[in-house]
Amino acid sequence: MVKLSELEVGKTLGYVYGPVSREGIKKYASASGDNNGIHINDDFAVQMRLKGVIAHGLYSFGMVARALGEIGDLVKISGQMRGMVRPGDDWIITLTVKSIVGDLVEFETLEQSKTPIRIEKDGKIVKTFEAHDREWITEKDIAQDLIKTEEVAEGTLFYRLRTAIPGTATLRLKNGH
Structure with missing residues (x-):
C-alpha cells in the first residue's frame, strides 16, 4: 500500500499485469455472462474482421481498478475504452496524481496494451508472437509510431504500445496507507 504522505x-x-491469456478471457466470459464470440471464438472473431479474439473491455478496465485497489479505497472511477487488448498482451497501468484534498487523491489513469510482435537478433527474426502471425499490427500502428523496441535476453523485442483505456479515479487514503 502507498502512504498518503508518499x-x-x-x-x-x-503496474504491469499479464500476459492476457485465452483461458483468462474465457473465465471472465463465464463469470460475466458475456459469451460474445469475439471474446471466445477465434473463427467468429475473424469473421467479424478482428483477426482473432479480444479481451472484454470491462475485463481490461478491471485491471485499472486492481491497480487502484493496491493503493487505497476506490471512491470514483471512469474511463473510455479506446483500444483492443488481445491474448499475449500485457496491461501497463500508469496512475498520475492530479490533486490531493485531505484524504482524497485524484488520479489520471492510463491503461496501455503492450503487444509483443517478434524478437530479432543480428537482424534475423528468432521468435514470433501471435500479433506477428495473425497480422494484428497495422499500417496505422506504424504511422502513429506505436511500434517500440526493448532489449531482452533473446535479442531485441519489437512490440506495439497502444492506449486501451484513459480515465480518472479518486481514492481515499489514510496516513497509514
Missing part, C-alpha cells in the same frame, strides 16, 4: 501532485505509479 504522494504529491505529478507523482506517477506504474
